[in-house]
Amino acid sequence: MIDSTALTAAMRLSKFNLTRGRFLSWSFMPVTGSSSPTGTLVSNGPSKPRMIRGIDAKITADESGTLAFSYTLSADMDQLMIPCATAHGRVDGLWQHSCFEAFFGMKDCSAYYELNFSPSGQWAAYRFRAYRERRPIEVELSAPAISVEQTADRLTLTAAVRLDQLPALEPGAIIRIGLSAVIEDIDGALSYWALKHPSEQPDFHHPGSFAWEFALPGKSA
Numbered sequence: 126m127i128d129s130t131a132l133t134a135a136m137r138l139s140k141f142n143l144t145r146g147r148f149l150s151w152s153f154m155p156v157t158g159s160s161s162p163t164g165t166l167v168s169n170g171p172s173k174p175r176m177i178r179g180i181d182a183k184i185t186a187d188e189s190g191t192l193a194f195s196y197t198l199s200a201d202m203d204q205l206m207i208p209c210a211t212a213h214g215r216v217d218g219l220w221q222h223s224c225f226e227a228f229f230g231m232k233d234c235s236a237y238y239e240l241n242f243s244p245s246g247q248w249a250a251y252r253f254r255a256y257r258e259r260r261p262i263e264v265e266l267s268a269p270a271i272s273v274e275q276t277a278d279r280l281t282l283t284a285a286v287r288l289d290q291l292p293a294l295e296p297g298a299i300i301r302i303g304l305s306a307v308i309e310d311i312d313g314a315l316s317y318w319a320l321k322h323p324s325e326q327p328d329f330h331h332p333g334s335f336a337w338e339f340a341l342p343g344k345s346a
Contacts, residue, residue: 161183161184161185162183162184162337162339163181163182163183164181164182164183164304164320164336164337165179165180165181165182166179166180166181166182166196166304166305166306166318166319166320167318167319167320167321167322168316168317168318169316169317169318169319169322169326169327170316173316174308174310174316176200176201176204176205176310177198177199177200177205177308177316178199178200179199180196180197180198180199180306180308180318181196181197181199182194182195182196182197182304182320183195184302184304184337184339186288186339186341186342187342188342190287190288190289190296190342191285191286191287191288192285192286192287192288192341193283193284193285193286194225194227194240194242194283194284194285194286194304195281195282195283195284196225196242196281196282196283196304196306197279197280197281198279198280198281198282198306198308199278199279200278200279200280200308201277201278202275202276202277202278202279202280203277204310204311205223205308205309205310205311206222206223206309206310206311206313207223207244207275207280208222208223208224208243208244208245208247209244209245210244210245210246210273211245211246211247212246213246213247213248213268213271214247214248214268215247215248215249215250215266215268216243216247216248216249217249218249219241219242219243219247219248219249220241220307221307222243222307222309223243223244223306223307223308223309224241224242224243224244224306224307225241225242225243225282225284225304225305225306226239226240226241226242226304226305226306226307226329227239227240227242227284227302227303227304227305228240228302228303228304228305228329228330228334228335229294229300229301229302229303229335229339230293230294230300230301230335231293231294231295231298231299231300231301232298232299232300232301232338235254235255235256235332236252236253236254236255236260236293237252237253237301237335238250238251238252238253238291238293238294239251239252239253239329239330240269240284240286242269242271242282242284244273244275244280244282246271246273248268248269248271248284250262250266252293253330256330256331256332257330263292264290264292266290267287267290269284269285269286270284270285271283271284272284288341294341295341296341296342296343296344297340297341297342297343297344298340298341299338299339299340299341300338300339300340300341301335301337301338302335302336302337302338302339303319303320303321303329303334303335303336303337304319304320304337305317305318305319305320305329305334306318306319317329319334319336320334320336320337321333321334321336322334
């Protein structure tokens, strides 16, 4: 576990007053493996934090067996707490600060993975046999390739993972996906963003939050 005090000290600070996030829904039609689905995350609650203009998300997959998640946060960055780059590694509890998340599993199957990506370069991975029922990940995972670009009004994080290290996913299969983010303001308040919020309280594990379907590439010849 990372020392949360040290992580907080590593974040950039500025003044901000939080308003609650907006509660909206999102739907998406199934796509083919040659497509790159894109969409906008929405915040949970009646209104979104005023310094955040939006979060866009995108997925791509290639024949080499790489699945990439991309998130673009448009906001007044000096009014948010963004973890600074640090030693990369696998760390629990990233969701307690600003991070981006992906939930995905086979269509018509209750099992799924959860991946967390921090702008610090740290990451986490979990596997579930059903809703919030944790199970071990059988293989040793390589660190995702995480890249971050940040300006005064935008942050883009892209994380690429190897499909061959996710044995619950079959080449060429349709997977269901939920993308989400937790964004922390400079006062330490969190807002929760997702493709879809099926319940009043934020719950990225909820089956209804897996709003996209995506066809994985098949095995190479």
